[in-house]
Amino acid sequence: xxEGHRANALLVELLLVILFFMLGSTTLVEIFADAKHKSLQxxxxxxxxxxAENISDDLYGADDPDKVLQDLxxxxxxxxxxxxxxxxxxxxxxxxxxxxxxxxxxxxxxxxGDGKDLFSLPSTRYIPKEVSP
Amino acid sequence: MNKRKVALGPGAAxxxxxxxxxxxxxxxxxxxxxxxxxxxxxxxxAEMITKVYELRDQSERRMAELDAIxxxxxxxxxxxxxxxxxxxxxxxxxxxxxxxxVSWSEPLDNRTxxxxxxILDPAGTPRTKWVNYKLKVDEPEEDxxx
Numbered sequence: 001x002x003e004g005h006r007a008n009a010l011l012v013e014l015l016l017v018i019l020f021f022m023l024g025s026t027t028l029v030e031i032f033a034d035a036k037h038k039s040l041q042x043x044x045x046x047x048x049x050x051x052a053e054n055i056s057d058d059l060y061g062a063d064d065p066d067k068v069l070q071d072l073x074x075x076x077x078x079x080x081x082x083x084x085x086x087x088x089x090x091x092x093x094x095x096x097x098x099x100x101x102x103x104x105x106x107x108x109x110x111x112x113g114d115g116k117d118l119f120s121l122p123s124t125r126y127i128p129k130e131v132s133p
Numbered sequence: 134m135n136k137r138k139v140a141l142g143p144g145a146a147x148x149x150x151x152x153x154x155x156x157x158x159x160x161x162x163x164x165x166x167x168x169x170x171x172x173x174x175x176x177x178x179a180e181m182i183t184k185v186y187e188l189r190d191q192s193e194r195r196m197a198e199l200d201a202i203x204x205x206x207x208x209x210x211x212x213x214x215x216x217x218x219x220x221x222x223x224x225x226x227x228x229x230x231x232x233x234x235v236s237w238s239e240p241l242d243n244r245t246x247x248x249x250x251x252i253l254d255p256a257g258t259p260r261t262k263w264v265n266y267k268l269k270v271d272e273p274e275e276d277x278x279x
Binding site: 006009010013014016017020021024025028031032034035036038039041042043045046048049053056099100101102104106111118119120121122123124125126128129130131 | 143144146147149150153154157158161164165167168169171172174175176178179180182183186187189190193194196197200201204258259260261
């Protein structure tokens, strides 16, 4: 009788332990998944900003920016150039500003990842025009 | 053959559960802390790079301003030295001329970009040329944590 009572208590304890383990592991799995997600976001941001820096420098020195963007794998959509990678998307838009004796050629490289705006990198170069004396 | 009896006493399973859950919680907490610091580092790095490019943008705008001054002065003075003297007098606040090098600094938050531009022949194109732009971090930001 006493043995049976002890076995029942053990069984109840085991059931409770399994229940609490399930509850605990559910929460912990969520925390681990969140950590993984955040880690991927950080990785995407690092890669995106590095690529944006390279693109910005390429565009700064480019005589034909459209060709440079095409060579880098961008596709033109409306007025902007878009590069879609696995973890992020880069959008390049060009806006020229006329100045007194030249043009300020300004590119803005916008990085997006996971539906969030990551950064907006400007790349401006002043291109002087020939001026008659 | 000896048979060993493995007995699981009352409370042993609960103790194992506590140890396992505590260990997993610690691991999860460490993973979160590591990942959060990685993320904030990446965000900070992106922010800093953006600021540097904003400074470059500002300095290019100043270069355009300087080019306009050079063209205006070249129309008034043909002699190289008097042309440079006139450029020196016409420069906006913050810009200084030494020989044929114009220098200024672009401040943004706690960073400063020191710029130097050489004035070339105003009859040709380009009329100005970058000699130097160096980024200097003045002091750590207030929320900087070591």
